[in-house]
Amino acid sequence: MSYVYYCQPDTGYFVVQLLSQVVYETNADVTASYEAMAKNPLVVVADQTDKGLLWFKFKDNQTVFLLSPQGKLQVKWNDVSEKRTLFKLVRNLLVSKSNEKLAITPVKQQTWINYPVPESFRLYWCDKTSEYILKTSLETGAMTNSAGKRSSSECGVKFQTAVKPASIGFDDVKVTLEDLRRELVFREPTLKEAAVEIDLSPAVLELFLKKAGWEPRSxxxxxxxxxxxxxxxxxxxxxxxxxxxxxxxxxxxxxxxxxxxxxxxxxxxxxxxxxxxxxxxxxxxxxxxxxxxxxxxxxxxxxxxxxxxxxxxxxxx
Structure with missing residues (x-):
């Protein structure tokens, strides 16, 4: 899923999870997959369009999947929870070409935001490391919750999580690591020694340290x-x-x-x-x-x- 870091001068920073449409490349066989769907009680709709696209969705869910004859699978996810649940069902539902193991690889993603956006709106693309840090911080409480009123300039954006960014970043960890190395001379600091100097959750701290070249040693x-x-x-x-x-x-x-x-x-x-x-x-x-x-x-x-x-x-x- 995609995240937007949104800044409001009066209420602080917010994290918004956006709708995203993803195109996957698969080796699924459209005909064999269609036959499997017809027999699966979890699939309530399965049909082929005039262009040969296989259109289907699951019971008690409105998310629509499109599978092309070339094996391209297109879906618009509503949230992470839905993706986590339905993606497993799709893997078990699609039938690969003969003598091949089913493969599903994301190749393209589109994200929607409401328009026009406020002047303070900022969009950042996160790599896997940043996404992991954000996810870990939210789960462990390293990023402090911040309550704030929504203003009329938010353009209808629905905030799912309101947070303030962590006060300590990677550069701070890197500087502290070098200070500890100079102090200890002969060895790397342990994770506990670093934790005494750096106020971050253990998971985020260890990730930052390793990114800075730190290696744990017995x-x-x-x-x-x-x-x-x-x-x-x-x-x-x-x-x-x-x-x-x-x-x-x-x-x-x-x-x-x-x-x-x-x-x-x-x-x-x-x-x-x-x-x-x-x-x-x-x-x-x-x-x-x-x-x-x-x-x-x-x-x-x-x-x-x-x-x-x-x-x-x-x-x-």
Whole structure:
């Protein structure tokens, strides 16, 4: 279904659900479908027009369906509830061409609004993400209901839901996510940590976070990735220092060569943004700085397991 965001200066924002006509492309066989309809007690009208269109509707419902010989199905939906119910019936009613599974794909949609519209009228087309956010917000109460009187300038538009837009949007979530990343350094914030900073419903918040590139991690995975990144930062920094220690330089080359591009990017970010946290590689161990160890305790709430430890043949402790 389509939604209109309508702005009235005196009453705020409203969401209006509009009538929409949809054209579906199907592989239905008109003749076989007509024969099936004639036997189905739920179909009260089934006839073919002069142009060969199959015209039908269901019992106790006024919605009309038109099926063309080419398999195009046309219907004007009144609301989401009707669509949800009748679409299942249509799927069970239509008969596909021989040896094919029935397929119904929307290809065109038309929407009606009353005309003329008020000057404050605005129409926005939502992608699937926006529609999901709107639906979730309405269901969870993230968007606060707003009561308001209808004015004469509404042109007869019937409002089904009156709401105010959420005060926090995607850009706010993205900024907060970056702030948390800078604070935590070694890992991504958890959903709960983000929820403390951002006043949104969990479903909407998680959707926004993922859209911003956030990925949920288990504590074990977060620790492993953090250790890899900070140790790798030490080896990359050793190469950048151009130290005259052939064995260590050779090991640094091997470590970097076997690292993933993602690990390298995170290690370079530590070198660039947090040089005081970069460990120093020696012939026997990866030596973490006191600042790095302290930050680790703050972020993970436990002692680092890798500071000052002898590294293995891969260059990690």
């Amino acid at each position: 504590e074990r995975e977060a620790i492993s990735r953090a250790e890899t990144a900070i140790n790798l930062a030490g080896w990359i920094h050793l190469r950048q220092e151009r130290r005259s220690e052939p064995e260590l330089v050779a090991l640094a080359l091997r470590v970097v060569a076997t690292a993933s591009l993602d690990d390298i990017a995170r290690a370079k970010a530590i070198i660039r943004d947090y040089p005081h946290l970069v460990p120093r590689a020696t012939r026997k161990a990866i030596m973490w700085t006191e600042e790095a160890a302290a930050k680790w305790r703050q972020v993970f709430g436990k002692e680092p397991t890798c500071t000052g430890e002898v590294f293995d043949e891969k260059g990690y402790c």
